[in-house]
Amino acid sequence: METLKIVCSECNSVNTIKTEVENEPLLCSQCQADLDNPFPVEVTDESCKIHIDENDIAVLVDFYSTTCGPCMAMYEDYEDASLAFGLTVRFLKINADKHQGVAKEYGVSALPTIIAFKKGEEVNRISRQLSQVELSLWAESLI
């Protein structure tokens, strides 16, 4: 039976789920949070690394700053795009002013920068404001 490792958005614990089991709520074994919750997850340097390294599903990380106009302009589009990707692509957001470790590690110098990861490896990145359609198509391409 095929299994997938999914990092809980609430408590960052790693859950192993069986992909064939349908119609069952997929809840975190530690905190009972919904693993299928598609909303963007606000992460710190520490939790960002766990999501990048431990998730079997693709991960998008939006490096933003609250003082960056294009970053804030993309806020709703990023959230809207995420809604279609519950257990297929995890959408993360990291405030690169407050949490600079991951941004440094991946050489993020312009905001917004969005980086796609699969199983801990960077797939590609884009450093500009994206529309909801662009974000959706990108996420789709990672599945």
Ligand SMILES: [Zn+2]
């Ligand atoms: Zn949890």
